[in-house]
Amino acid sequence: MNNTINEIIASIENAPKTFEEYLTSYADKVGELINSYIPRGTHSDMNAYLYDPLINYSKNGGKRHRPLICYAACLAVGGTMERATTAAAAIEHFHTAALIHDDIADAAELRRGEPCLHLSEGYGLAINAGDLALSLVNGTVLNDPLLDDAMKIRLMKELIYMTQHTIEGQALDIGWARDGRYDITPEDYLVMATHKTAHYSGAAPLAIGAIVGLGSEAEVETLRNYGLDTGLAFQIQDDLLNLIGSEESTQKDFRNDITEGKRTLVVVHALQNSDKPDRDRLIRILSSKTKDPAVLAQAVTLMEAAGSVDYARNYAENLTSIAKNRLNDMIQPSDARDLLISMADWFVNRLK
Numbered sequence: 001m002n003n004t005i006n007e008i009i010a011s012i013e014n015a016p017k018t019f020e021e022y023l024t025s026y027a028d029k030v031g032e033l034i035n036s037y038i039p040r041g042t043h044s045d046m047n048a049y050l051y052d053p054l055i056n057y058s059k060n061g062g063k064r065h066r067p068l069i070c071y072a073a074c075l076a077v078g079g080t081m082e083r084a085t086t087a088a089a090a091i092e093h094f095h096t097a098a099l100i101h102d103d104i105a106d107a108a109e110l111r112r113g114e115p116c117l118h119l120s121e122g123y124g125l126a127i128n129a130g131d132l133a134l135s136l137v138n139g140t141v142l143n144d145p146l147l148d149d150a151m152k153i154r155l156m157k158e159l160i161y162m163t164q165h166t167i168e169g170q171a172l173d174i175g176w177a178r179d180g181r182y183d184i185t186p187e188d189y190l191v192m193a194t195h196k197t198a199h200y201s202g203a204a205p206l207a208i209g210a211i212v213g214l215g216s217e218a219e220v221e222t223l224r225n226y227g228l229d230t231g232l233a234f235q236i237q238d239d240l241l242n243l244i245g246s247e248e249s250t251q252k253d254f255r256n257d258i259t260e261g262k263r264t265l266v267v268v269h270a271l272q273n274s275d276k277p278d279r280d281r282l283i284r285i286l287s288s289k290t291k292d293p294a295v296l297a298q299a300v301t302l303m304e305a306a307g308s309v310d311y312a313r314n315y316a317e318n319l320t321s322i323a324k325n326r327l328n329d330m331i332q333p334s335d336a337r338d339l340l341i342s343m344a345d346w347f348v349n350r351l352k
Contacts, residue, residue: 017335019342022072027064030088034067035059037089037140053121054129058096060112066091066201069343070209073223075336079213086144087155087208090137094159094200097133098166100126105174106260110253137163147212155208162204169196177261182271182283184263193235193265194228202231206340222330226340229323233316234347239264240312241350243300255296261286265315270308278302313348320344 016022038055041047067088074084102108103116104126110116118126138156141147147155172192176184207224215223242257243266257264267286271279285299303309324344331337 017338017342019339019346022339022342023063023065023068023346026068027061030064030067030071031059031061033085034061034064034089034092037086037093037136049121049125050129050132053117053125054096054132057100057117057129058092058133060114061092061096062112064092065343066095066205069202069227069340070205072336072339072343073206073209073215074213076223076331076334076340077210077213077215077219079209079215083146084209084212086140086147087212088205090140090155090159091162091200091205091208093133093136093140094163094166097130097137098170098200100130100133102170104130105170106256108253108256134163151212154211158204158208158211162200165195165199166197169193169199172196173262176263180261180287181263182286184268185272186265186268189263189265189268190232192263194232197235197238198228198231200231201234202227202229219331222327223340226323226327226344229319230344230347233319233323233344236265236312236316236319237348237350239266240309240316243303244309245350255293255300258286258296258299259289259291261289265312266303266308269311270303270306273306273308274302278305316348320348 016025035055035058038051038058041051070088070091071081071084074081099111100117103111104118104123108116109119114120116126117129121129137159141152141155141159144152169192172188173196175181176192203224204227206227207220210220210223239257239262242255243264245254253259257267267282270282274282282299282302285295285302288295290296300309324341327337327341331340
């Protein structure tokens with residue numbers, strides 16, 4: 001573990017200037033570090049049925065943007081990366097748990113181009129592995145010898161706050177689909193997406209990085225708010241990517257948000273801004289759970305005709321523009337701040 005973090009720290013002086021390059025340079029190394037906090041069992045079958053599946057799932061970990069922005073926030077307030085290591089790992093363990101459980105709830109088939117854990121290991125073992133990842137969230141911070149007790153308690157409070165908000169957002173997302181709710185407004189969506197995604201994908205990593213970096217309260221709250229805005233933009237763009245990207249770019253079930261009847265910003269805007277025949281057709285498709293590519297394409301055409309794709313894209317771009325200006329005003333200039341500014345652009349440019 002120490003060698004991995006030392007390698008990252010040693011190379012950070014020559015860190016890339018763009019966020020995409022930052023992810024490319026450090027995702028694999030940070031992934032190794034994250035996985036080093038997954039323990040081993042006391043019986044060989046514990047490893048076979050629990051620890052190995054979780055480690056293998058986590059190795060297919062994507063861009064690792066959450067731990068990497070935690071590091072960047074720590075550096076942006078003058079902190080040292082060593083102190084942010086367990087907090088960064090904790091956030092990524094939560095992300096792993098959320099994905100495992102989310103895929104089960106959605107009956108998804110692919111995650112980053114690989115079969116979902118509930119398909120490769122079965123539902124029971126997949127749920128169990130997700131539960132283990134959740135247990136590692138606070139446990140990883142609690143066992144950090146570099147942090148005093150007061151800091152551990154504060155970080156654990158932040159992690160609990162993050163977890164609660166994410167679960168609240170997930171409840172709205174699943175509940176609206178279960179109950180066939182088509183009265184959802186864009187304002188409702190923004191509440192759901194802020195809770196489900198923005199807290200743990202933006203606000204929590206940045207605020208926690210600033211806290212462990214011993215930033216001022218003003219810096220912590222500035223970075224938290226920056227994370228809320230950019231995290232929301234990230235979710236909106238993720239929704240767009242599922243609709244108008246490509247199966248290769250999403251590396252998961254393409255257009256499955258339509259199959260699952262997800263109330264995305266694009267969908268709820270289209271439902272409010274389509275004429276009755278188009279609205280009724282869109283509702284029928286969203287209610288059918290179809291996987292027919294031609295029917296899914298019809299749904300996208302209806303949303304585009306309502307101007308909803310452009311509306312969502314513009315909303316995300318405006319969010320990030322305002323957020324970047326606030327961050328420039330409140331956080332001292334540094335390479336780490338520049339990386340966080342670049343992060344906002346990366347969040348909304350993944351379709352361009």
